[in-house]
Amino acid sequence: MDFELTDDQEELQRVVRDVASSECPPSLVRAVAEEYAGHPGGSGAEVDALWKTYVGLDWPSLTVPEADGGMGYTAVELVLTLEELGRVADPTPFLATTSQYLPIVRECGDADQRRALLGAVCAGGTGAVAFSSSRGAPTEVRAEPDGDGWRVEGAAHVVIDGDRADEIAFVATTDSGVGVFVVPAGDVHATRSKSFDATLHVAEVRVDGVVIGAERALVGPSVEAAVERARLEAIAGMAATMVGASQWILDHVLEHVRSRHQFGVPIGSFQAVKHMLVDVYVSIERARALCHFAALTLAERDDRAPLGASMAKAAAGDAQRIAVQHGVQLFGGLGYTWENDLQLFLRRAKAGELLLGSTTEHRRRAAEIVTKQAATKQVSPNRTSATQEGVR
Amino acid sequence: MRLAFDDATEAFRREFDEWLDEHAPDEATAAAERSGSSADIPGWAREWQATMFDAGWLVPGNPPEYGGRSATLIEQFVHQEELHRRRIYNSFNPQGLGIIVPSILAFGTDEQKQRWAVPILRGEITAALGMSEPDAGSDLAGLRTRAELDGDDFVVNGQKVWTSGAHDADVILAFVRTDPDAPKHKGISVLLVPTDSPGLTRRPFGSIIEPEDLDFNEVFFDDVRVPRENLLGTLHDGWRVATGSLGHERAMLWLSYAQRLDHLVDHVPEALAEHGALDDPVNLDWIGDLVVDANALRLLGYRTLAKAKKGIEATEQSILKLLGSEAQQRASLQVLEAMGPDALDRTRPTGPFHPLHSEHYDASWFDLYVRTFAATIAGGTSQIQRNIIAERVLGLPR
Numbered sequence: 001m002d003f004e005l006t007d008d009q010e011e012l013q014r015v016v017r018d019v020a021s022s023e024c025p026p027s028l029v030r031a032v033a034e035e036y037a038g039h040p041g042g043s044g045a046e047v048d049a050l051w052k053t054y055v056g057l058d059w060p061s062l063t064v065p066e067a068d069g070g071m072g073y074t075a076v077e078l079v080l081t082l083e084e085l086g087r088v089a090d091p092t093p094f095l096a097t098t099s100q101y102l103p104i105v106r107e108c109g110d111a112d113q114r115r116a117l118l119g120a121v122c123a124g125g126t127g128a129v130a131f132s133s134s135r136g137a138p139t140e141v142r143a144e145p146d147g148d149g150w151r152v153e154g155a156a157h158v159v160i161d162g163d164r165a166d167e168i169a170f171v172a173t174t175d176s177g178v179g180v181f182v183v184p185a186g187d188v189h190a191t192r193s194k195s196f197d198a199t200l201h202v203a204e205v206r207v208d209g210v211v212i213g214a215e216r217a218l219v220g221p222s223v224e225a226a227v228e229r230a231r232l233e234a235i236a237g238m239a240a241t242m243v244g245a246s247q248w249i250l251d252h253v254l255e256h257v258r259s260r261h262q263f264g265v266p267i268g269s270f271q272a273v274k275h276m277l278v279d280v281y282v283s284i285e286r287a288r289a290l291c292h293f294a295a296l297t298l299a300e301r302d303d304r305a306p307l308g309a310s311m312a313k314a315a316a317g318d319a320q321r322i323a324v325q326h327g328v329q330l331f332g333g334l335g336y337t338w339e340n341d342l343q344l345f346l347r348r349a350k351a352g353e354l355l356l357g358s359t360t361e362h363r364r365r366a367a368e369i370v371t372k373q374a375a376t377k378q379v380s381p382n383r384t385s386a387t388q389e390g391v392r
Numbered sequence: 393m394r395l396a397f398d399d400a401t402e403a404f405r406r407e408f409d410e411w412l413d414e415h416a417p418d419e420a421t422a423a424a425e426r427s428g429s430s431a432d433i434p435g436w437a438r439e440w441q442a443t444m445f446d447a448g449w450l451v452p453g454n455p456p457e458y459g460g461r462s463a464t465l466i467e468q469f470v471h472q473e474e475l476h477r478r479r480i481y482n483s484f485n486p487q488g489l490g491i492i493v494p495s496i497l498a499f500g501t502d503e504q505k506q507r508w509a510v511p512i513l514r515g516e517i518t519a520a521l522g523m524s525e526p527d528a529g530s531d532l533a534g535l536r537t538r539a540e541l542d543g544d545d546f547v548v549n550g551q552k553v554w555t556s557g558a559h560d561a562d563v564i565l566a567f568v569r570t571d572p573d574a575p576k577h578k579g580i581s582v583l584l585v586p587t588d589s590p591g592l593t594r595r596p597f598g599s600i601i602e603p604e605d606l607d608f609n610e611v612f613f614d615d616v617r618v619p620r621e622n623l624l625g626t627l628h629d630g631w632r633v634a635t636g637s638l639g640h641e642r643a644m645l646w647l648s649y650a651q652r653l654d655h656l657v658d659h660v661p662e663a664l665a666e667h668g669a670l671d672d673p674v675n676l677d678w679i680g681d682l683v684v685d686a687n688a689l690r691l692l693g694y695r696t697l698a699k700a701k702k703g704i705e706a707t708e709q710s711i712l713k714l715l716g717s718e719a720q721q722r723a724s725l726q727v728l729e730a731m732g733p734d735a736l737d738r739t740r741p742t743g744p745f746h747p748l749h750s751e752h753y754d755a756s757w758f759d760l761y762v763r764t765f766a767a768t769i770a771g772g773t774s775q776i777q778r779n780i781i782a783e784r785v786l787g788l789p790r
Contacts, residue, residue, distance in 0.1 A: 258788065311684045390683070
């Protein structure tokens with residue numbers, strides 16, 4: 001396996017990092033969070049302006065196929081971008097639009113639907129996906145044919161950006177299997193949930209028998225599998241976001257322990273402190289590598305994509321857990337204040353853990369995939385071919 | 393980034409695979425004569441090593457006169473990967489081939505290369521690495537074994553310990569202090585000491601596994617005379633050889649951790665299923681963690697390889713040993729305790745015996761767990777690794 005980023009990928013990473021750190025400083029994230037908490041100082045205008053900056057740079061269209069007016073990059077470039085945006089606790093609808101809505105339309109839609117719906121994303125439109133509930137229970141949304149279109153009814157919980165995206169894609173059951181129904185925000189009742197991460201919108205969404213045209217119904221026998229592929233991309237994207245937020249915590253705790261002196265020495269010279277930070281570093285590197293692998297399996301449409309996504313999310317969960325735990329502890333009293341930016345980033349890292357399946361859930365999935373394959377002797381003797389389980 | 397290597401690399405892999413299909417030793421012969429230590433090469437394995445040498449498959453990165461074919465870094469990796477995958481050793485004297493020969497080829501004279509490196513490569517003689525001492529473990533530069541020039545000889549006095557395979561080895565690459573007045577890193581030299589030298593005593597001692605598990609040695613030097621021509625590299629400049637040797641040791645070491653983790657991934661579910669414990673969500677949780685570790689280690693290894701190819705020293709390199717050794721220990725502990733009384737039986741094999749390899753794949757779960765401490769202690773303990781990463785990678789103050 002050639003597992004090094006290409007020069008283009010490194011360049012993309014650098015550009016996103018530069019732009020994101022200058023255009024989305026912690027002060028902006030803080031203003032958004034404080035406005036949400038009912039304090040004056042911020043306004044939604046800042047988030048809108050930031051989103052327009054991303055649109056001006058064509059970032060939302062990164063993984064839209066070239067034929068549909070986008071840049072035609074793969075999930076690898078997407079996770080690189082999302083990691084950088086996780087590192088600034090990006091408050092825009094970028095995560096839901098590019099790692100959830102865009103993949104579900106790209107994977108499930110026909111050529112005309114992709115062109116229309118993804119074209120809107122390229123032009124700056126946003127989207128969200130009402131997947132089935134995070135516990136894997138069957139979706140409560142149903143759709144049935146209605147004249148030339150479809151009638152959609154039901155509710156979904158924990159929809160990222162469900163309250164502010166232009167389009168909500170509902171994954172729904174129909175008499176002929178799973179379908180995806182893209183409903184304009186104006187026809188959706190959305191209630192934003194009171195989340196501890198004030199800069200990540202999460203909402204309950206409901207449609208009361210709204211009728212949409214066939215051009216907004218992504219249906220057919222292959223849609224169920226396509227939804228699963230899109231879900232894997234969403235999981236990988238969330239994992240990358242968590243890696244980015246964890247990296248911010250590591251970077252800033254390192255800065256703190258180098259400069260903070262007690263007993264006449266920097267506290268970072270104590271072995272107890274060093275060893276904690278090495279554990280954070282290792283867990284982040286481990287998770288980042290698996291995010292890249294997950295993205296690579298998606299990019300190459302490899303059979304290991306489900307395993308890749310679960311490993312990435314489990315490892316990102318491990319990374320956020322130790323980064324948050326050691327991050328707060330090592331900042332000492334300073335980390336226990338609202339004023340310290342640490343609180344903004346640990347919220348993003350921890351929120352990611354709670355969405356799209358926990359560490360425990362994805363560990364179990366990874367174990368089940370591998371043990372099932374072992375049981376059915378699907379492990380090819382040539383472990384270097386691309387078709388069997390794991391990286392081998 | 394892509395999931396497969398390029399076509400030329402895969403063609404190289406196939407060529408080696410086909411050669412192995414034709415030439416790999418017979419497993420029954422190998423099973424009949426097992427290696428007793430890391431410097432004990434059974435007769436069949438000596439022949440095998442020479443066969444690989446002659447075919448240029450022993451150390452493919454070497455030029456043909458040293459058992460290779462001047463292969464690229466990626467090809468060398470693929471060669472290692474195939475040997476690991478098929479559970480075949482290219483040498484039952486791994487430190488000889490992996491550390492001592494590269495040190496001689498890097499720092500030795502032409503005469504030393506012919507006299508020592510080639511016979512070690514061909515399996516005609518075996519070598520042991522004399523680094524650690526009773527008071528110089530993690531702090532290797534604190535070593536005190538003395539060597540003083542007397543005419544054309546060095547006279548060596550002192551003691552080494554943990555010298556793997558010394559009792560079966562023909563030569564010891566010994567790190568000795570030649571300038572006691574210099575700062576500790578600057579007064580060290582490296583000598584090739586034949587083990588039949590008068591005054592040299594080797595005392596093997598049992599490992600934690602059992603008294604008969606003999607690989608470690610104490611080696612005592614009592615006025616041992618070593619010809620000056622056996623000095624490797626420059627006098628007093630042995631630290632450079634030491635860092636070079638350990639560099640060789642670490643470059644692809646992660647593959648063996650990856651392989652041991654793969655071994656666990658392959659055999660743990662089977663064992664738990666037989667024990668009726670595979671559906672236990674607690675067990676699935678740590679198996680999932682093991683799967684994550686095994687795959688992450690391999691990916692980070694691939695990344696260091698890709699960077700090495702570009703001539704960049706990867707920071708990932710430093711975490712491979714720490715992650716690999718600790719992951720292996722965590723999972724071995726989990727499976728040992730999950731197996732309950734079934735794991736008490738020491739004779740119960742936990743995996744197949746691979747006669748072409750001396751890894752303890754067939755050891756009991758207890759033995760497997762206990763052996764993982766070799767990896768978290770030897771070659772820089774996990775604690776030292778954390779200090780190194782904290783200081784060199786994270787830039788924390790000493």
